[in-house]
Amino acid sequence: MIPAQHDDAFELITALPPAYQAALQDMPRDTLIEIVMDLGRPPQARYPGEALNLLQTPVTHDDLNHVLALLGEFSADNRAGIERTLHRISAIRNRKQQVIGLTLRVGRAVEGTVDMIRDLVESGKSLLLVGRPGVGKTTKLREIARIMADELGKRVMVIDTSNEIAGDGDIPHPAIGSARRMQVPHPDRQHAVMIEAVENHMPEVIIVDEIGTAAETAAARTIAERGVQLVGTAHGNTLENLVANPTLSDLVGGVQTVTLSDEEARARGTQKTVSERKGSPTFDSVVEIIERDTLLVHHDTAKAVDTLLRGGKPGGERRQQSESGEIESSQERHALPTAPEAPFRRIKGTVHIHPYALSRDSVERVIRDLRLNARTVIQPEQADLVLALKARADDPRLRELAELHHKPVHLIRKNTTAQIRHTLQQVFLLMDEIDEDEVQDAVREAEAAIRQVHYLGKEIALAPRRPALRRVQHQMVARYQLHAESTGSEPRRHLVIYPD
Template identity: 60%
Template sequence: MSLAGIAFCQAPSDVAAHIMVQDDLDAFLQILPCDLRDNLLNEPRRGQLLEVILDLGRFPEARYLGEFGGCYLRNTKVSVKELEHAQNSVGSFGGDNRAGIEGTLHRISAIRSRKGAIVGLTCRVGRAVSGQVDMVSDLLQYGKSILFVGKPGVGKTTVMREIARVLADEFHKRVVIVDTSNEIGGDGNIPHSAIGGARRMQVPEPSMQHRVMIEAVENHMPEVIIVDEIGTEAETHACRSIAKRGVMLIGTAHGERLQNIIKNPTLSDLVGGVETVTLGDGEARARSCQKTVLERQASPTFDFLIEMRDRHYWVTHQTEKSVDMLLRGKNPQVEVRRRDKMFKVVIEKSKAYDKCDS
């Protein structure tokens, strides 16, 4: 149903109840010192807990979704013994200094001294959220590749997980997740139930992600590849190679806006790349522009790009059209996808990009 360029997605009347969250918070709290565990169990905001920061010689800190900064959990500092307890409670740390808690989606990231000792831990709560996919369910039906960008903490990985489950279980696609840090499928050899029937390939080292992406296509005949945190030139080339083989790609990349991807020499290939072109005099006059201009180099790897401004406010680009408009210094038309106060998904079509909320 649409009215004045605004479409309302069909959803159950009790949409808030339709969104279900599984956070395995008990397992997360077990790695923390006892006093911090008790404090958080009695915290009314524990459902919004984002991460706990344990830095040697500093007060432990909790951070919550939707809040700036954090709050101290006690007035005594973190000790070496407490860091060792947390370290021994999780799986081994990989080359990216990340570990997990087996059977959960939680992520533990380490800060090390110059000698390799762990002097800080960022303990991040991983949640499986079902119902988030309704923000993008209409796009999934096209079978086109989608790239998600956004600042840390807006829920990109959570959305990847839910999309994997829906494509595998409801669309009956052959889905393979290339899970570099076990963030999508959780720690351990058996993937978390949140990804449904999707298959998961683990990556021994972050530098090998692009190789595992190609291996997934060549060995396991997927219809969909899902990959988190595309960040290197080798990975962008692997994405382009996979897209040329007719495989649907769902991925995330570092950046908050489409402009960040265009200006990033490593990632710009995901949206078609940029090249400098010298126009003839007649063409320059016809375009009313300078003779030297920037143009898109090739077709984008991803057909759609979604800027996740926050968890409930997304800006959707048709990548090819938006890139061309931005390179010409013009303002593209986009779709804004957001949840209203009743958590119903509202899609505003053909909205000027510069009019989108920041």
């Protein structure tokens, strides 16, 4: 089925000044995305891939006031609407809170957008949609509400924070069918209304848009644990974005840093400090909306997240809808990392190194220059660790050393002395004697600081740590897509974590 639009753009256009309406007569209306009015600049009509000036004359205060007089009240998030329509009008204000700009976004009820994920909707499992702004997440939620209420006969409650799903005014837009709608008095109260919906109205399905705070994440988990099917959207383009976001990662199971024993790290072929999923995901399945007609479906959220945390590709089912309405499906490969990773491991005495497809002379030169307690060996079975080129990561013999013989493998991008020096410096820093309690303390401190940086949006300084522990903290910060720098002199050298 090809998506069909129910266009009520006329109501939005009639809210514009007469000159703007006249200019729009000669422009296409069915693909119009939004109209932008910024004080002192020509008004624009925006279409997919282009923006056209409506007039050459700049927007005036009178133009803005003309539109404002015909709108409802603006909510705390600077959004307003036109009653019984799906249009969204957002305001830009100056320091005196005067409106100096408007974005009038066309809202449309579109049927057929759920065809590609109808099986997931009917499964009864909780479903999370992610994707860039404007790709159609809210449009899909709107149709999901209608299908579940009218076609599947379920008790559906829509949590409508900005009245984007069911439109402005007290009467919901017909696009959500017989689904009920709860409005949210302030964006900060969305989580409370979510819980209120479950406790007071006994829904079978709750639909919520733009989960973005820790409180909303916790509310979503509470709803799912009560056996209510949850369908929602979250800030982020991909599943990987959610995993890296400490506020939202709980939606997909959460992430915790654990320290393995030497034996377990050796058996896994990983570092001693690793990331693991904390618990069961709130949402059973995740759909990445790549384009309006292209999706990537992760049917098993837990399995996909586990693969990501192990450094692999989560795969998924790619679905695409052709112009004729046919849906094509293909499976993307679920793959663990192709390159073996080096476990964190302490070695007493002389360290035996086997250069695999590397210059042995270069390795020995670096050992002498750095005055390391190490020497090279010809037979890999005699080695404590293996140095290899990254280009040889898929070599079957190398994988056998890592997986069957439990040899730590450290990969080097280029066969140069500089690269070998850098790698061996890092390896021997990690081999420094570290107490288990020190590692756990450093990990806990970094996790708490990362949450604070995300929540407060300001830099956080950590306690002074030894080089090997700072490296562990650096790795944690990088995993959450933040930036950290070491500052100060030993023994007071420490990390400072900065917001993104």
